[in-house]
Amino acid sequence: MSQEIAVVGSPDFTTGFRLAGVRKFENVPDEEKDEQLDEAVSRTLEDDDVGIIVMYDGDLDLLSRQVRQSVETSIEPTLVTLGGGAGAGGLRDQIKRAIGIDLMDEDED
Amino acid sequence: MAEDVKPTRKNLMAIEDRIELSERGHDTLEQKRDGLIMEFMDILDQAQDVRSQLNQDYETAQSKINMARAMEGDVAVRGAAAALKEHPEITTQSKNIMGVVVPQIESSRVKKSLDQRGYGLLGSSARIDEAADAYEELLESIILAAEVETAMKKMLEEIETTKRRVNALEFKLLPDLYENKEYIEQKLEEQEREEIFRLKKIKAKKEEEEKAAREEEGPETTPPETVPADD
Numbered sequence: 001m002s003q004e005i006a007v008v009g010s011p012d013f014t015t016g017f018r019l020a021g022v023r024k025f026e027n028v029p030d031e032e033k034d035e036q037l038d039e040a041v042s043r044t045l046e047d048d049d050v051g052i053i054v055m056y057d058g059d060l061d062l063l064s065r066q067v068r069q070s071v072e073t074s075i076e077p078t079l080v081t082l083g084g085g086a087g088a089g090g091l092r093d094q095i096k097r098a099i100g101i102d103l104m105d106e107d108e109d
Numbered sequence: 110m111a112e113d114v115k116p117t118r119k120n121l122m123a124i125e126d127r128i129e130l131s132e133r134g135h136d137t138l139e140q141k142r143d144g145l146i147m148e149f150m151d152i153l154d155q156a157q158d159v160r161s162q163l164n165q166d167y168e169t170a171q172s173k174i175n176m177a178r179a180m181e182g183d184v185a186v187r188g189a190a191a192a193l194k195e196h197p198e199i200t201t202q203s204k205n206i207m208g209v210v211v212p213q214i215e216s217s218r219v220k221k222s223l224d225q226r227g228y229g230l231l232g233s234s235a236r237i238d239e240a241a242d243a244y245e246e247l248l249e250s251i252i253l254a255a256e257v258e259t260a261m262k263k264m265l266e267e268i269e270t271t272k273r274r275v276n277a278l279e280f281k282l283l284p285d286l287y288e289n290k291e292y293i294e295q296k297l298e299e300q301e302r303e304e305i306f307r308l309k310k311i312k313a314k315k316e317e318e319e320k321a322a323r324e325e326e327g328p329e330t331t332p333p334e335t336v337p338a339d340d
Contacts, residue, residue: 002198002217005248015196016174018190019237021221023199049201051214052255056314075262076201076212076253082167091258098269099146103153 003051006044038067050077057081128286135278142271149264156257164252170243177236189237194227209267210262211260216252
């Protein structure tokens with residue numbers, strides 16, 4: 001089954017992706033993120049045609065706890081965040097929980 | 110817990126069987142967990158490379174689009190973005206790593222040539238083309254990152270459940286079973302000791318009775334022996 005990539009974020013963030021041909025996007029202006037981001041992300045999560053969700057890492061902090069958790073643990077569609085360091089998007093916490101060691105500690109590398 | 114079982118030999122045998130099975134399961138699960146962690150380490154190295162590439166691509170793409178915006182104006186960039194006709198698509202296949210199904214994502218139509226983009230050659234500038242190029246590259250990195258990070262998430266989930274099972278067996282089920290086994294064994298020993306004691310008691314009582322009976326009979330039977338011989 002062929003799927004598409006979706007981008008959720010501010011208009012500035014999504015424009016570039018639209019330039020590369022991404023058709024599914026949710027524009028949420030910065031000043032309305034507090035109210036509308038949750039809804040936009042939930043809508044994208046429920047869309048069966050979406051295989052990958054692209055978001056700006058800082059936007060995750062604006063989500064409600066519930067939506068954040070569901071988008072971080074979602075496997076289909078998968079969340080890819082941009083702008084954060086390694087292990088962004090909840091992956092680092094999950095590794096700490098499952099393995100017991102913070103494998104993504106950059107100081108050690 | 111230990112008091113819930115009936116101290117019978119049948120239960121003891123059943124518990125011994127369960128202990129054997131649980132220990133075998135525990136060993137197997139432990140091996141699975143270690144194997145999964147090793148596989149995970151391989152993917153983790155890969156993921157870190159992909160991540161750094163992704164961040165690099167994102168920075169490049171951002172600077173390119175900012176440049177395009179500054180030179181051509183926001184409206185031109187948005188106009189070009191709205192004109193795109195070809196859309197990238199991804200297809201997902203699955204691969205099996207130690208029982209964990211991880212996706213393999215294949216993409217099509219991410220990279221497009223100038224004439225495929227649809228915003229026309231005359232209406233746009235080279236800067237918009239460059240930005241589009243950079244974002245196409247970024248999309249490819251994103252697709253790769255999505256594949257690797259989904260695999261990591263799935264492996265982590267599996268590692269977590271396996272770890273939980275190993276721990277449940279090691280720290281809950283097996284200690285309980287051993288406790289039950291010991292309880293039954295001690296109870297059975299206790300019963301055996303009681304049985305021996307009872308038998309000894311009965312034997313002693315019987316002997317006493319016999320002795321008493323003999324003594325009772327004694328005076329009646331002995332007189333003939335003590336009959337004075339008639340001189």
